[in-house]
Amino acid sequence: MGIVLKQSAANTVVTYIGFAIGAVNTLFLYTTILGKKDYGIVGFILSGGALMMPILAFGVHNTLVRFFSRYKTEKERETFLSFMLVLPLVVILPLGLFCLLGSDFIVHTLMARNPAAQPFLWTIPAIGLFMAYFEIFYAWAKVHMKSVFGNLISEVLVRVMVMAGLFGVSYGWLTKAAFIEALVVIYGCQWLAMMLFALSIKKPVLRFERPKNLKELSVYSLTTILSGGIAVLLVELDKVLLGMYGLNESNGIYNIAIFISTVIAVPSRSMLQIIAPITAKLMSEEKYDELNTLYKKSAITLQYFGGAILLLIFLNIEQMYRLIPGNYEAGTIAIFLLGVSKFYDVMLGNNNAIILNTKYFRSVLAFGVLLVVLMIVLNMIFIPMDDFTGSALATLLSVMCYNTVKLWFVVRKTGLYPFTLKTLWSLGIIGVLFLLFFFWDFGFHPIVNIVLKSAAVLPLYVVLNYVLKISPDVNDLFGKILERVGYRRA
8 A cells, every 4th residue: 555655645745735625716716707697607617517428538538547457568559549549530530520510409409408508508518529538648657657747737737727717707807708718728728737747657659450359348348438528427417407496596596515525535635546446356367365455455545535534524614604705505405415425435434446447347337327327317306306406415415326326336246345343433533523513613713713613623533443443554654654753653
């Protein structure tokens, strides 16, 4: 876990810097400069682009991670990379032609309830395309164990450019409509920066030859379009559906709730970026004992960090909303629902990476398709009943069903299991601290209240986890820190 912890720590730092910038954008600039309606349109567009990304990438970013380590010669790797760069065109070219010729049909069919977003519909496939090729070149960097710079681009560069655009609107240099269209430029810059970095790691020699395992590559890529699309659908579909219902202001409130709850998954995103290629390598070498150890360690370590963030958010959410201008506190219940769904994701460690690298990966897609249908149905039921809170409930139910099915599948087919007795101890610590501190309120400024409650909860959380030895890797890390400052471990 040495390289995992090292790059995960770097990725976590970068991601939290990005989230700090994103917090300023999401909680203050979007809310005051764009307002709920236009912010809702932005959320709809970005979610639409994210939904198109797995389709336009043709699953290539997952195929790169899985198959790269199988090629031993430089010529084989060059042929493989060339094929990976060209393969997405199988989807991009006909889909692009359909968007051009059928634009009127798309607008009048899908966007009839949301005329305010119709002028910006063209930005969705453009952003989706740039996202797709960013992920492809990011995967090329990750298989060379270089994940930090790509994380810096996606988490920091994009948000800095968004912040600049929002200030441009504030100072009258850009109209709100121009800012929304400028998102295409921002994601184009993200792709360009990632491509240049990936090529600097290993400049490919283009070989337009047929890979020896062409059928296997194509089938895997096609299949992971579905698996990747399902994963994205479970995260982004609710915002797209709210947009299609014309609930732009609700989408603006929901964007805040999603952003805050997503912070729970930051350690998971950071660690899994480096664990994914390691998982693929261990599975290709059939080192299942090492993989089982990695599975358990990743699950409990991510639960440790995710649980800390979950507590800090849930215990301080009312005070957080008091700091956000524009009356967005209606999203409080949605944050609790979305936060639980994110935490369940975190608890499963590298579950997804294992599924994508087993010979059974196609079987689980049938469950995923059924669960996406379930999510659509639940959203269509709950959105008219309770707006964005109903959408959050639909997301929670869908994610819990989908993750439970995937967990069952991994246990049944591989014999690998992420949970131990420490999992229950960790949940117990989280539950007890939540009950102890949730009803504590201070009469000071919200920032002071957040600092005081966090200062009371976080040290107690760390000490309890350390004493009970919940995560050996985290304990080792703390032990090394203590030794550096003059303390010796027993």
